[in-house]
Amino acid sequence: MAEGRRQAWERQWExxxxxxxxxxxxxxxxxxxxxxxxxxxxxxxxxxxGCGNGVATALMAKHxxxxxxxxxxLAATRQARELLAGRGVSGRFVVAExxxxxxxxxxxxxxxxxxxxQAIPRDAWYGYFGEVExxxxxGGMLQLYVSRPxxxxxxxxxxxxxxxxxxxxxxxxxxxxxxxxxxxxxxxLMPPSLEELAVDRFQFETVTGATRQFFYGLFRKRS
Ligand SMILES: C[S@@+](CC[C@H](N)C(=O)[O-])C[C@H]1O[C@@H](n2cnc3c(N)ncnc32)[C@H](O)[C@@H]1O
Numbered sequence: 001m002a003e004g005r006r007q008a009w010e011r012q013w014e015x016x017x018x019x020x021x022x023x024x025x026x027x028x029x030x031x032x033x034x035x036x037x038x039x040x041x042x043x044x045x046x047x048x049x050g051c052g053n054g055v056a057t058a059l060m061a062k063h064x065x066x067x068x069x070x071x072x073x074l075a076a077t078r079q080a081r082e083l084l085a086g087r088g089v090s091g092r093f094v095v096a097e098x099x100x101x102x103x104x105x106x107x108x109x110x111x112x113x114x115x116x117x118q119a120i121p122r123d124a125w126y127g128y129f130g131e132v133e134x135x136x137x138x139g140g141m142l143q144l145y146v147s148r149p150x151x152x153x154x155x156x157x158x159x160x161x162x163x164x165x166x167x168x169x170x171x172x173x174x175x176x177x178x179x180x181x182x183x184x185x186x187x188x189l190m191p192p193s194l195e196e197l198a199v200d201r202f203q204f205e206t207v208t209g210a211t212r213q214f215f216y217g218l219f220r221k222r223s
Contacts, residue, residue: 013075018053022206028059044109050116054080061089099128114145133191138223150211194219
């Protein structure tokens with residue numbers, strides 16, 4: 001595990017509650033809710049990659065035999081345990097750094113990732129999709145959300161927007177954050193055994209008033 005990255009996430013989660021992060025959702029995303037209502041929905045065990053404080057894991061715990069939340073930060077999994085207990089469900093939690101995922105081949109019917117892949121260094125993206133292919137049972141699904149700040153519509157009047165503009169003027173923003181995983185790049189990295197069922201792009205207004213561009217995709221491992 002890369003110690004620096006782990007410690008950085010650990011510090012973030014020790015100092016804040018889930019709802020304090022800009023990506024936070026109080027309820028699971030609608031695409032997950034809709035997927036679980038479908039007749040051909042995945043079954044068996046589900047894995048929430050980069051589970052954070054467990055909002056999606058809690059829903060998965062209601063619908064799967066086993067729901068596992070995995071995060072690089074122990075403090076995130078502690079918050080997730082509390083959240084699941086508060087919602088009257090239970091799950092299992094694992095502290096690990098994707099793309100190294102300590103589970104047997106074909107262990108999961110659903111892999112859910114909202115914001116984990118984009119936090120992984122670029123040279124590990126290929127390995128991530130190799131693990132996705134390995135861990136999914138035949139017919140199993142990957143539900144993937146990747147996001148980045150929307151520079152075109154950043155609220156330049158907001159405090160955050162002003163800070164961003166100032167940093168740009170001072171030449172300090174280029175190296176921040178991972179390179180964007182475009183839909184074309186995701187398709188390139190996706191193993192041929194995974195078929196694309198749906199893709200979408202949408203904007204997300206964060207609690208800080210900034211806008212992020214989201215890429216959403218649903219993929220199924222061929223039987
Ligand atoms: C953008 S947040 C999203 C959290 C949650 N999925 C949500 O939608 O609210 C990304 C999460 O991934 C975790 N994370 C970052 N890098 C990771 C890695 N390499 N392996 C596992 N988890 C990671 C972070 O601690 C954080 O909880």
